[in-house]
Amino acid sequence: MKFAIVVFPGSNCDHDAHYAAEHVLGQDAELIWHKDTSLRGADVVVLPGGFAHGDYLRTGAIARFSPIMQEVRRFADAGGPVLGICNGFQVLLEAGMLPGAMLRNASLHFHCEHVYVKVEQTDTPFTLACPPGRALKIPVAHGEGNYYAEPDVIARLEKNRQVVFRYVDASGQRTAAANPNGSLNNIAGICNEGRNVVGLMPHPERACELAIGSADGLILFESALKAVTERAFATSR
Amino acid sequence: MRARVFVTLKQSVFDPQGTTVAEALHTLGYSNVRDVRQGKYFELDIDASSPEEARRVAAEAADKLLANPVIESYRIEVDAAAPAEMVR
Numbered sequence: 318m319k320f321a322i323v324v325f326p327g328s329n330c331d332h333d334a335h336y337a338a339e340h341v342l343g344q345d346a347e348l349i350w351h352k353d354t355s356l357r358g359a360d361v362v363v364l365p366g367g368f369a370h371g372d373y374l375r376t377g378a379i380a381r382f383s384p385i386m387q388e389v390r391r392f393a394d395a396g397g398p399v400l401g402i403c404n405g406f407q408v409l410l411e412a413g414m415l416p417g418a419m420l421r422n423a424s425l426h427f428h429c430e431h432v433y434v435k436v437e438q439t440d441t442p443f444t445l446a447c448p449p450g451r452a453l454k455i456p457v458a459h460g461e462g463n464y465y466a467e468p469d470v471i472a473r474l475e476k477n478r479q480v481v482f483r484y485v486d487a488s489g490q491r492t493a494a495a496n497p498n499g500s501l502n503n504i505a506g507i508c509n510e511g512r513n514v515v516g517l518m519p520h521p522e523r524a525c526e527l528a529i530g531s532a533d534g535l536i537l538f539e540s541a542l543k544a545v546t547e548r549a550f551a552t553s554r
Numbered sequence: 555m556r557a558r559v560f561v562t563l564k565q566s567v568f569d570p571q572g573t574t575v576a577e578a579l580h581t582l583g584y585s586n587v588r589d590v591r592q593g594k595y596f597e598l599d600i601d602a603s604s605p606e607e608a609r610r611v612a613a614e615a616a617d618k619l620l621a622n623p624v625i626e627s628y629r630i631e632v633d634a635a636a637p638a639e640m641v642r
Contacts, residue, residue, distance in 0.1 A: 375622055411622070417625035420563075425570050465567060465625055499568075 318343040318545045321359030323389065323405075325380050326351065330402065331510070335520040338363075341525045342538045347472035360545040361398045364390055364405025366458070367522055375406030376419060376461050379400050386412060397513045398442035398541055398550045404518030405458055415475065415509055415516050425498025427460040427531070428458035431530065432497055434482040434505045434519050435489055441481055441546035443515045443537045451534035452489045457497055457526040461498035462518040464500035464507075482506030482517050490550055513550045555602045558631045561621045562563035562593035596620055605632045 320338040321553075324331045331348055338346035347357055356362060370379035376498050380386065386408075387424055393399045393414060401409040409415045422428060433452040446454075466474070481504040488494040496503045498518070508518025521534025544550045563569045569591050576590040598615065602608035609632050616628045 375620070378619070379621070410624075416624075418622050420625060421570050422565065423568070423570050425574055463570075467624070499570075 318360045318542060319347065319358060320361050320363060320501070320538050320541070321347055321356045322363045322365055323346050323383075323385055324365075325367065325383060325408075327369045327371050327546065328367035328404070329366050330404075330520060333520070334363045334365045334402065336455045337388055337522040337525040337535070337538055340543060341535060344542060349379070349385060351385050352390060356385075356392055358442070358489070359392075362392055362542045363522075364389070364401040364404030364408050365400070365522070366405060369404055372404075377404060377409075377411040378497075381412035388553060390414065392474050393509075393511075393514050394514045395513065396511065396513050396550060398445050400537065400541070401514075401516035402461075402520055402522060402541045403457075403518055406518055407461070409514065409516045411526050414514055415507055417464055419448040419461045420463040420465050421461050422459070422463050422497070427458075428462070429456070429458040430497070430520060431456045431524075432505075432554050433485050433487055433489070433495065434517070435479070435485040435491070436536075437483055438481045440476050440478075440511075441512045441515050441540075442463070442550040444481060445535045445549065446540040446543045450488070452485050453519075454531045455519045455521050455523070455534045457519045458523075459498070459518055462500065464497040464518075466496075466501065472499035474504075474507055475502070477510060479507050479510070479520050480504055481508050481515055482519070500546070505507075515524075519522060555600050555605065555608040556633045557598040557600055558609050558633070559598065559612055559616050559620055560593060560629045560631075561595040561596070561616070561626050562591050562628070563625055564627050565633070567625050593626075594620075605634050608632045
């Protein structure tokens with residue numbers, strides 16, 4: 318199978334995602350420049366972390382005008398699996414492909430540390446290989462990851478089981494202290510109603526080998542492989 | 555024509571930057587500054603035949619791009635005078 322990793326001007330986790338997909342998972346992966354207009358037959362699309370377009374205006378706000386985003390939207394509308402990591406999540410929010418918005422971290426600090434996120438839903442292409450309820454140790458690195466949406470949107474996300482990842486402590490408990498940025502309901506990641514578009518602030522691609530502290534993030538890439546192999550969430554292209 | 559667009563976080567949205575600025579002002583002795591809301595300011599020079607048209611264009615720009623309606627609201631002021639005259 319093949320991963321497409323979109324490269325915006327200012328992306329800086331693109332090569333980490335490429336490495337995770339190609340060298341750790343052992344699958345094809347291709348970096349796709351944001352001005353390209355084709356995903357070149359990819360089965361899974363990753364919008365990586367970084368500072369697309371310099372975070373000008375708002376984080377992720379300008380990226381939706383990049384030519385490749387039309388293709389990403391078409392791919393997602395056809396049911397294709399799309400993963401937005403950190404800045405990629407912010408891009409998905411600004412593009413309206415996921416609901417809500419990001420505020421500055423409540424502490425105003427840029428948080429760069431390993432945290433625990435609980436996998437709350439396993440019927441997405443990026444969590445289906447994961448044991449339900451498992452807490453993954455993966456790093457966050459962001460200044461604007463304070464997830465916000467109107468109360469009715471939050472209620473709908475919870476009712477539809479669209480909260481996929483939640484910040485927890487090492488024992489898996491959802492506490493205020495485990496929330497690095499002030500996100501409502503400790504939300505670390507969500508999916509769309511079709512469940513094929515997933516965004517999260519933590520960086521699974523930076524936690525795919527034990528040599529760098531944790532390999533817990535690899536399960537997202539393994540899930541994508543399983544989803545494509547078993548034709549769950551394959552596009553209707 | 556020049557349109558000025560002021561974008562701020564909605565009242566229902568917590569503004570950690572504004573709160574921090576307010577605390578700093580309190581440290582400077584401005585205890586009478588009760589609250590601070592931080593926002594963004596845009597100046598749009600628009601080719602328009604009337605202030606109403608300039609306002610409509612600025613509102614569309616704010617709706618589509620300058621503000622994120624999930625967390626922000628905006629206010630527009632239009633100056634009918636030529637932009638150069640507005641520079642102080």
